[in-house]
Structure formats: C-alpha cells, structure tokens
Amino acid sequence: MLKTSTTHAVMQSTDARTATDMKGQPRLTLAQFLQRLFTELNENGIRWCVLRNYEELPEHNSSDDIDILIPPTQFSLVLRLIAGISNVFITGIVRHLHEASVFVGGLARQGIHLDFTFELAWKGHAFLDARSVLGRSLPSWTWSAMHVPDQVDGVLNEVLNTYFCSGNVKTRYRAKASRILQLERNIAISRISPRIGERLSADLVGWFAAGEYGQASLRLAAVRRALLYHAFRTMPLRAMAQTCRYYAHELRNRLRDRKYTRIAALGPDGVGKTTLIAELGRVLQHTAGEITTINFRPKLLYDRGTPTAALATAAPHSRIKDRLLSFVRPAIWCLEHWVHKIYLLRVSSQLILYDRYYHDVLIAPRKYHSSVVVARLMAKFMPQPELWLFIDAPPGVVCSRKCARDVGVGLSPTLDAGIREATMKQTITYSATCRAFLHNRRNVVILDASQDRQQLLAQAEQAILQTMAKRTAAMFPFELLWHESTGAGNLYGALKGRG
Known part of the structure; x- marks a missing residue:
C-alpha cells in the first residue's frame, strides 16, 4: 500500500512540475491582459464601456474591481474571449440579476475581478437606461482602446x-x-x-x-x-x-454550498505549510470574492500571539493542558467551521485555504488523543476539500528546518524530543500515513517542499487555479440566464482556459 502511494505521489508531483514548466513564458501583466481583452471586445463588435475608476487604466487599477457595461446577450461571448487569452483562468463566476462577477487568475502578481453590468439598477429596477449609456459611450482620450461613458x-x-x-x-x-x-x-x-x-x-x-x-x-x-x-x-x-x-x-x-472552494494543505510539522498558505493568500488575491485562511488551531483555545519561546520554560502541568487541548481541538474547530460558514453567507464567492484540515485527526489520531470511531463519525459532517495539497520533504530537511527555527526563537536545538513538535520518527510516520490516506483520492497534488520556494509557490498556485477553473466550468452552464443559448460543452473548453 505504501509503495503504491509513493508512486501516486511522484506522479502527482511530476504533473505539477510539468504544468509549471510547460508555460515557459512570463505571465501577463494587468496592462497586457486589459489590452488584449479590450481589443477583442472591439474587434468582435461588442458595445461596452468601463463605467468608473478608469483614469489610471491600464497600468494601475485604483479600485478592487473593474466595472464594465455590456449588453446581457453578449456575456457568453465575452467569457469566451477572456478564456481565449493564453495562460489565464476563469476562477469564478457569480451571477446576479443585472450583473455578473468574473474572477480571473494566472496574471502577474495577483488576479483581477471584473464586474460585468447589464443594467444600471437598484434591487432589479433601472435608474439609468443602459442601452442609451452604451450608445453615448466613446473612446477614452487617454487610451483609445478603452471605451468610457x-x-x-x-x-x-x-x-x-x-x-x-x-x-x-x-x-x-x-x-x-x-x-x-x-x-x-x-x-x-x-x-x-x-x-x-x-x-x-x-x-x-x-x-x-x-x-x-x-x-x-x-x-x-x-x-x-x-x-x-x-x-x-x-x-x-x-x-x-x-x-x-x-x-x-x-x-x-x-x-449555495458550491460557492466555496476549499483547499486543504497537509504535511509534517515544520515543512512550511503556514508560510506557503500565507504566500498563496497574497498571490491569489482577486481570484475569488473573498479569501480566508483557517488554521487547525481554534482561536477559542489558542492565543496566536504567545511566543514560541515559552515552550522552553513551560510548567510541568503544561503537558496535561496540551493533551486536553489536543483532545477538544477537533470539536471546537468543527464548531468554529460552521459558525464561520454562517458568517460567510453574505459573500457570493469564497476561497478558503486550510492550514491542516479536520481529516488530519484521522491521519494522526494519537496526536490529538482522539477516538478513531468518533473522528470518523464527525468527518461525515465535514465537506470534502476540492483540492488536497500534501506538502512533503525528506525527513532530514524537515527536522533541520525545525532546529533552525527553534534557534531563531531562542530555543536550543538539543531540546528533549517530547517538547519538539515532531521528531524524525514522527515525521516519517506521519508522511507515510498521510500518503496512504490520500492514495485513493483523485483531487490530490503532492509537492516537494525541499525545492526552491518560488517554484513551490508557482506549482501550488497553478494547481489551485486549475481546480477553481474546472469547478467554475462545471457550475456555470446551470446558471445561464434564460436569454442565453450557449451550450455547456463549448463553455467547458472555454472556461478552463489555455493555461
């Protein structure tokens, strides 16, 4: 079983490297993307205009999004034009009655949020005639490719x-x-x-x-x-x-539950999951309505501001406290998960990056002092992530990083193994168990954390963008408005892009 899982991991990691290397060209900047998109809109005879905050375009976007007015019947064609631009992904589409939010990833630095407006309306009732606004629009005097009201x-x-x-x-x-x-x-x-x-x-x-x-x-x-x-x-x-x-x-x-895209990062302690998740949250900006990072340490139980150096002088009773916290942590995390989900009802598109997920309890039940039967029962009520990122590295690399980190916060690298987060043996055991757990799951990408940090970040970002694009392509045909006639099969090929 372990041998087969290792082969599966190598194949997944190779696929991630191939996807990154096959691009072989720099990513489009915001200006280059907008130049190509606006040129395509003009060449295809679409009436359109950027409604506001266009003074600094295309070099800089002074707002969180770009509002573009188009006829509603042209929206499907616009999606095809966006997806036809090389190396970009449509990572999310949120349809409202008179507008649609389109999130695009794969650009340099971060993504872009495009709001396509069909009617200038409040609560479904127009306060300006959109057709007349489009008819009076004209090329911008600062950039002739862009139309403005x-x-x-x-x-x-x-x-x-x-x-x-x-x-x-x-x-x-x-x-x-x-x-x-x-x-x-x-x-x-x-x-x-x-x-x-x-x-x-x-x-x-x-x-x-x-x-x-x-x-x-x-x-x-x-x-x-x-x-x-x-x-x-x-x-x-x-x-x-x-x-x-x-x-x-x-x-x-x-x-709807499908507005959430859940990405779960697993891996041994000290492999660099938290750092990678933080970097992903930065480079994936504007690829969803809101991006949230959730750690498998409930805020109700853990003070994230407590310095790590406190471990060196921990009281003898701290181990009892740690065992108790480890036991109740999964239950409290589940409670916070559902409370957070209720809070996010106001958000139409959500990317959630998990630094560990509940299923980590199934992988290492002894670490959480949890009953396997109870853990499996609770896991049935937890949604499956759309993508598992297993971040692994040779055990020696992981332990050397942990020692370097301990020295950086004033801890001795020769601390007793019981105080450290993981020993060499624990790292090997966890990695093997995690590979076995992920072996039969299809949505898995295994990354080598010992490689260059930028390469690791690029591979993880590529995997997430592809997952979001595939999910969007599967969802969108069921959300077409009644006056649109585009086939679902054609849209799938367009929405996933050429990246």
Missing part, C-alpha cells in the same frame, strides 16, 4: 450607484460630480427624470451639484419610493417579476 452618464452612474445602496456618495466622486452637474444640470435631469420624476430629479441633481449630500441622504427613501412607484405604475407585472427574480438570485448565491 460620456461625462454626464459617467458622473450619474458613479453618484447614483452608491447613493441608491447607502444614501451616501463616495468622497472621491464628489468634486468631479459637482463640477460636471453644475455645467450639465439640465441634461442630467433629463436622463434620470423618466425613472424618478421631473421634480425629484431636479432636486437631486441640484443637491449633488451644490455638494449638499446630507440633504440628498435625507431624501433617499423618497427617491427609492419614486423609482419603485414608476416601475410598478408603468408595468406592474414585470416590476413584480423583476423584484422576485432579484431576491431569488441573491438568496441562491448566499445559500
């Missing part, structure tokens, strides 16, 4: 988008809005009055032009009522359907 549409979108959601307007938009609305007051009123009425539109534009945002906030409820009243008065059945569809989309996005 005209001045009035751009300001109205920046102001109303945040105003309808919270009643406030972001500070960085206020000076520009006041300047343009003072000059183009009548045009601005004419563009929003069909949705909220002539009188209220005039008041709202006047407050924004004068910088009286406090007064505008006080009238937020009236503006929202006017928007809903107009929608339900003109087309009541359609307005009711839009409202129901909006909340149905939001509820589905929040409750």
Whole structure:
C-alpha cells in the first residue's frame, strides 16, 4: 500500500512540475491582459464601456474591481474571449440579476475581478437606461482602446450607484460630480427624470451639484419610493417579476454550498505549510470574492500571539493542558467551521485555504488523543476539500528546518524530543500515513517542499487555479440566464482556459 502511494505521489508531483514548466513564458501583466481583452471586445463588435475608476487604466487599477457595461446577450461571448487569452483562468463566476462577477487568475502578481453590468439598477429596477449609456459611450482620450461613458452618464452612474445602496456618495466622486452637474444640470435631469420624476430629479441633481449630500441622504427613501412607484405604475407585472427574480438570485448565491472552494494543505510539522498558505493568500488575491485562511488551531483555545519561546520554560502541568487541548481541538474547530460558514453567507464567492484540515485527526489520531470511531463519525459532517495539497520533504530537511527555527526563537536545538513538535520518527510516520490516506483520492497534488520556494509557490498556485477553473466550468452552464443559448460543452473548453 505504501509503495503504491509513493508512486501516486511522484506522479502527482511530476504533473505539477510539468504544468509549471510547460508555460515557459512570463505571465501577463494587468496592462497586457486589459489590452488584449479590450481589443477583442472591439474587434468582435461588442458595445461596452468601463463605467468608473478608469483614469489610471491600464497600468494601475485604483479600485478592487473593474466595472464594465455590456449588453446581457453578449456575456457568453465575452467569457469566451477572456478564456481565449493564453495562460489565464476563469476562477469564478457569480451571477446576479443585472450583473455578473468574473474572477480571473494566472496574471502577474495577483488576479483581477471584473464586474460585468447589464443594467444600471437598484434591487432589479433601472435608474439609468443602459442601452442609451452604451450608445453615448466613446473612446477614452487617454487610451483609445478603452471605451468610457460620456461625462454626464459617467458622473450619474458613479453618484447614483452608491447613493441608491447607502444614501451616501463616495468622497472621491464628489468634486468631479459637482463640477460636471453644475455645467450639465439640465441634461442630467433629463436622463434620470423618466425613472424618478421631473421634480425629484431636479432636486437631486441640484443637491449633488451644490455638494449638499446630507440633504440628498435625507431624501433617499423618497427617491427609492419614486423609482419603485414608476416601475410598478408603468408595468406592474414585470416590476413584480423583476423584484422576485432579484431576491431569488441573491438568496441562491448566499445559500449555495458550491460557492466555496476549499483547499486543504497537509504535511509534517515544520515543512512550511503556514508560510506557503500565507504566500498563496497574497498571490491569489482577486481570484475569488473573498479569501480566508483557517488554521487547525481554534482561536477559542489558542492565543496566536504567545511566543514560541515559552515552550522552553513551560510548567510541568503544561503537558496535561496540551493533551486536553489536543483532545477538544477537533470539536471546537468543527464548531468554529460552521459558525464561520454562517458568517460567510453574505459573500457570493469564497476561497478558503486550510492550514491542516479536520481529516488530519484521522491521519494522526494519537496526536490529538482522539477516538478513531468518533473522528470518523464527525468527518461525515465535514465537506470534502476540492483540492488536497500534501506538502512533503525528506525527513532530514524537515527536522533541520525545525532546529533552525527553534534557534531563531531562542530555543536550543538539543531540546528533549517530547517538547519538539515532531521528531524524525514522527515525521516519517506521519508522511507515510498521510500518503496512504490520500492514495485513493483523485483531487490530490503532492509537492516537494525541499525545492526552491518560488517554484513551490508557482506549482501550488497553478494547481489551485486549475481546480477553481474546472469547478467554475462545471457550475456555470446551470446558471445561464434564460436569454442565453450557449451550450455547456463549448463553455467547458472555454472556461478552463489555455493555461
């Protein structure tokens, strides 16, 4: 069994190295990616424009995402164009009623979050006519490949988008809005009055032009009522359907379990899991709506700020305390896991990086002083990770790193083996048991931690991006809107990219 598992590990590790080496070219920068994407959009005759925060593009993105307005019927084609760019992965898609968030990985430094907007709306009801905004858009004077709204549409979108959601307007938009609305007051009123009425539109534009945002906030409820009243008065059945569809989309996005991508890192103590997870959290930024790192040390029981040097002067009773903590740790971790999941209901796309996972109890039950029967029973209630990363290295390398770390925090490298996290024998035993545990699992990548750190990071990142892209390709065909007719088979090949 162990021999077969070792062969399996070598094959997985070789695949990871091959995937990294086969690329053989530098990754695209943000500017290069946007240049290719925008050129493709223009060449395919798609009407589009970047709605806001485009002043520093393509070299720098001043926001967390890039908002692009497109017709809803063109979204599938846009996905194909993104996936057709070499060495990038579509790592996540979150569909809302009038917009879709697309997360792209594989770029230099970190990923990119693209928000494709179909309607300029609040709660399913439009406050600006998207078709008219696209019709008035024009090439940017700073970068001809990029299309932007005209001045009035751009300001109205920046102001109303945040105003309808919270009643406030972001500070960085206020000076520009006041300047343009003072000059183009009548045009601005004419563009929003069909949705909220002539009188209220005039008041709202006047407050924004004068910088009286406090007064505008006080009238937020009236503006929202006017928007809903107009929608339900003109087309009541359609307005009711839009409202129901909006909340149905939001509820589905929040409750579905498949929005989570779980990556579990296993390996002997001292092999470098925590360091690798921290680096992955940095390079994978913007490949999901939110990235969370979870350690198999419940915050309720462990003070992460306690210096490691305290081990050298631990009291005799500390071993009893450690045994007790090891026994209750899995149960408390499971409780924190489900509480954290409830908290994340507000997030539509989540990448969770686990520094060890609950199944570590099954691999090393003696370490946690746990009953195997109880551990297996609790494991049935824990979701399986989408990818297992087993980070391994020769036992001598692991132990030498641990000794170097102990010296770095003031501990003697000759400390008794009972105080150390793992001895040579424990490292060998854990690695063999972990390989046997992962042998029959398909979603496993085994990495050699003794290689160069950057190479290890690149292999782990590549494995995670491929997992996220494959998962997205499997999910997306079931989330197509009714007016889209793209086949699932074609989308699978496109979404996984050419990386």
